Amino acid sequence: MAQLLAPALPGRARMRRSAPAAVSTVALIVMIGVCSSLQPGVLTVEGLTLVLSATVPLVIAAQAQMTLMAVGDIDLGIGNFVGLVTVVSATLLVSSPLKGVLVLAGLVAAYAVLGLLIHLRQVPALIATLGASFVWLGLGLFLLPTPGGTTPGWLASFGAWQPAGLPAPLVPLVVVALLVYLLSARSALGVRMRGLGSNPVALRRAGLRPVASRVAAYATAGVLGVLSGLVLASQTGGGDVSSASSYTLMTVAAVILGGGSFAGGTAVPWGAAVGGVTLGLVSVVLSLLDVRSDMQSAVQGVIVLAVLAGRVVVGKVLR
Amino acid sequence: MNIRVAGPRSWSGPWVWGFAAAALVWLVILVISGQGGGQTVSLALSLAPYLVIVGLGQMLVVTAGPGNIDVSVASVISLAGFVSVAVASATGSAAVGVLAGIGAGVLVAAVSTVAILGLSVPPIIATLAAGLVASSITLSTANGFTAVPDAGLRAALNLRPAGVPVLALAIAVLTVLVAALLRRTVYGRSLVAVGQNRRAAERAGIPVARVVAMTYLLSGALAGLTGALLAAYIAPSADLGTRYLLDSVAVVVIGGTLISGGRAVPVGVWGAALFFILLDGLVNLVGWSTAAQNLLKGGLVLFVLFLAGGGDRSGGLASLFRRRPRPAAATPTTITTTITGDDTDG
Amino acid sequence: MHVDNLPAGGAAPPGTDTGPAGPPPVVTARGVTKAYGRTRALAGVDLAVRAGEVLGLVGHNGAGKSTLMRVLAGLEPCDTGTVLVHGRQASAGDFRTVRMAYQETSLCPDLTVAENMWVSSRHCLPRVRWRRAASDAVRRRLDEMFPGHGVSPRDRVEDLSLSRRQMVEIARACLVDRLDLLILDEPTESLGPDAARSLYAYVRRLTEAGTAVLLISHRIREVLSVADRVAVLRDGAVTAERPASGLTEPDVLGLMGAHVAAPPTFGAPTAAGTIARDTVAELLGATGPGLREVTLRVGKGEVVGLAGLAGQGQQEVLERLWRPVRRDTTVGVSRAYVPGDRQRSGVLPLWSVGDNLIVTALRGIARRGLRRPAEERAVVADWVKRLSIRGGAEAGITELSGGNQQKVIVARAFASPAGLVLLDDPFRGVDVHTKTDLYGLIRQEAAKGRSVVWYSSENAEMAHCDRVYVFRAGRVVAELTGEEISEERIIGVSFAEKGEDD
């Protein structure tokens, strides 16, 4: 009896928690529906490939953002970082692959060091990553002042890869989301990272070092950022440090659409994937609908708000 | 209690870092060019106010607690620029134009506020969306825009009797007003309380929704004011505000305001804004490439940030080496969302 | 792996031989001192906990109990003095067999119960499939300790009620392959009586198996009934250590701190006159999540109690009165709220005591939105003195002990001009002296014409009310007035028909 009356029943709470991602999923399905009614070609394998491919790097970057949001931080440098990776892969990775790989590993290490310093000096991640974003931009411009270069052959052929009967972009989307899910939601390391976002004092009391969790989260974000940059480079065929600057806020929006929060403690890899694809599809819908050119950004804003408003309605119903 | 002299409690308050960095950059400029030290400051003071105004608005928003940020300021500035110039030339009064700019900012902020409070959209997303809507309006206004900025207002903005920009003085007064708002008014105290612990503030009888709404509207108004002044100072354009988004966040935090909310340092915004303005000047003076420019900017931000350190996030090696603050003037803690128990340091 | 080789029940081998010298000490503190800034939390503590005993530790708020426990558990170094584990100078690893259930739960709210188990007990979980092992272990342990707990290992901690969280916190402290000392810091403050009873039964089983248990509680009677020995901590030092048998509650109170005023009977509640009072707040057939057809009335100057087992709808009533949005609730006066969960909904951590205290009254004192510092200062000084808040108005709120923080939060509500004060079980973890003061305060303020609605999980507190509504399953099952209000009566009504309902 008492159980029935408890304000938050675990079962219902679980449902309430997955509601945001569910709403975004519905929005995604609606958007695909709209697209395909405007343009039946969308639902073919080639159509899906065209429509989805541009969202892949965004979704991977969103997974990086999600990892940091799980420890309660936020990354305002991810856009420029991804851009920097495209630059590295269009220059060093071609001229001397070994050096390129080392530099990419160094970038991951730099992320880890950033996490370490953020933790040890107890500074807000928001501002530290903002500062770092200028550094990434500077490094990118230093390596490649002019957008250009060419990506290595293997990367280009990955970009052009067309498996039969299956939209190619789905493969990296699902594989990365699965890996991040295994890491952040199922593994012990994931528990440490989420524990840090949730209650660092508890971690310390249990003899776990919060700094290790934070560094692990940043290193993971770094790896995902590198992956995102490589995929982006495979699609753009060159390097441009500012090619992904919009990712910074878009990834945050993607994680929020997928049910994540700024408070830390929760990991929503599938939600981030859905949120990222949803956001990525907005530009597709915009170009399919005949929206006046100066009204397009308003429509984009309204779509985001509408999806989040849907969440409120669903939340009210579930309460 | 906070009736004693508020703001930074000791000379080593977090706000000094912005001023220290600004002074350092100023010295470097002086050494390199060997002339015009006073004029450098004077010119920096005539550019800084614009960043300070948006910064103050952003500071209020950030103070409202974790997750609060206004990313619509850039679009608001651009929109308010057009609106104020259009209205000023239609009515023939620059003052009415400035008011109209402020009004435009408030309107955009109203959209964010409705989304934040009515739809429970996280502020970063709500303001992003409101900003997108605003930039659409800006673009359609910009198409075929014919009005020109008011010459009188522009002259007033450029007024520098004895090398002291009048605008800087006016905005210094505004800064003092904001500081007084935070310390001496019920709204200000409520905002700081909400920023520390929203739930506790609600239980203490503070109308949280009203306070949050007021804060975003104020930020919108200040961004609108920035836009109105910038449009007169430069010229209305669709990307007038672009550069002010990241910079406004950066100056707030370098200025010593707690990014997790609950502590605002209005003076600090000045130090950080002067630092940014002077750094731009230095980089242009030396003729560094954009790459070096960005590396330097980022490097210095990180350096100042890591050198100054943050609040106590309780834990990490740093806490072992740091002296505990004197209890009577304990530096506030960076409150993680879950405030737990007995050994959160004071 | 070894999570469950902890001997349970009677099948345990006896501890070391209990000769006349008694069993050997498990953990010993010698001359331990600890200061936080200018606060001396511990001023030379000598204390030994022996295998197989329950040592009760009592002391007023801020006496240093929690601090001592953190030192004994190896979580904080002491400034001077030593901590010995099994007679040896302890290094970090030695503390693994010392476990502690914290006063404020130290679980990660976003993690599931099983994941929280991994955090604290990973040493005794397998590397692969630890999730399954942790789930099994915690389920078994909870079943053993709190039958009918209603917690699933897959639940997220944030979705659990306060009492279930406390159960998980205690269970996780016990989940280890070897346990020498279990420290329970005010474990029953948010547990219901049933759960408390199960807990103490388990504690007995543990001690029979040779584990030492250190129990901190402000419920002296509870301590006396469970502990073998009682130690009294006063101002950072152990001032007395006695065998529990033969001690009575007044004895202990005497040991804890001088004069204990005669049992609290301030301005005895008046049974008469309840009808004559003006109504200031009313619920008429309120129904909703957690509430069914609740009708209650609060008169001017009345102290109304909400009693019953934890989580039966009392908090929902407070919520309705605090935010009367529905039509079935009418409140005619301004309100103030005293939350029980002070970490989450009480303190404003960056502010001083004075700032925290005045924040509610601010609005009333201010003129046209502008503050009036002099008036505020006067109010703060008055309340700091009236409740003798340690540290004074200038101290940071987080430097205060739990009990003193709670005083500030109570003062915050009464410093405001609110006509109706809502108390949400505010005296959890507050020592007897403070409580007595606060009870007196409530009666005084009621006499001045303020109304109070008071939910408490401690039925004895209800004796200070004019009228008590007893709740069960979201309904009012009894309304008691005057002489009818007694602990026995409340418990009787709360548990009646229980078999039928559950």
Place this chain on the structure above:
Amino acid sequence: AGCGSGGSGDTADAADGTASGGSGGGKPFIALSNGFIGNGWRQTMIAKFEAAAQQAKSDGLIGKYKVVNAPGDNSATEQVAQIKSLLLQKPDALLIDPASPTALQPVIQQACNSGVKVVVFDSAIDAPCAHVLQNSFVDWATYAAKPLLEGIGGKGSVIVSRGVVGSQPEAEMLDTTKKILGDYPGVKTVATVTGMCDGATAQKAVLGVLSSVPKVDGVIGCGDGYGVAQAFATAGKPVPAVDFETNGRALSYWRDNKIDNGSVAVMSDPGQSVAALWEALDLLDGKDVPKQMTFPIVLIEQKDRDAWAAALKPDEYAAWPWTRELFRQQVEAVKSGGEPVRPPIPSAQG
């Protein structure tokens, strides 16, 4: 079948006849993808295109047109996504004003492979299958420096305000500027700032160095003279010779303040989008058009200033009024290597 939006019948037909252009019976569907809409130049560019395309539609030259602007801040990734979804709608020709000169290469290849005629304008791009139409940055830099240096009498000190540092055009322009400065030994470069070809940025950048440099006689910039002039006004110094924007605001300011010191207004031509439209139609008609074409820059000297200033709104940029006729003349001029066509300036238009 076809796209649900207006003119779906045309699209379906056009899709069938893609390879042969409009000859399949349907009139062609022209799409324009623009990487960025945040400044007056791009807005003018889009406005000119829309006006010309609307006219072409009512003239029956095209069946349908569509303009898609990538939302956000010059984001190549957004533009890639939008081009991909445009391809689903099977346009006959795709005009692109790229956000980034490289990022679009694979998607342009994809477009060519599916039989779409691609015309890239306003920027060089390394895509062999696309036709490129652009302005000469060497010309731009030359027009920006030469008249100005002549105006200050070939001696004195100048500030160089660089454009979007890191971009290909800027590198080219800086080279040219340096070369020209080499020819004037009497001119000293006292500072090099980054103005990003944007008045507001240049204003702040110049203001930042003004206190640290001696008297300045000229600022060689890239369409940022209005902001530079403001900076000098703020510092209380006389306005030197500058390179103004070609928009109404700057021209009026130039005219109203009687700045007569060798200042010019020079920028690339937002009318390129219209030229690109004609190029696409010629390509669909199977005409022979060179892969790479350079079109004239817009240079406004003092003599033409007032005419332009009267014709332009403050935020509208001067654009050459390309007609199909003028376009063909210019194509011939490019093929023969002759003098570029001089389209009429507004006063001549009437």
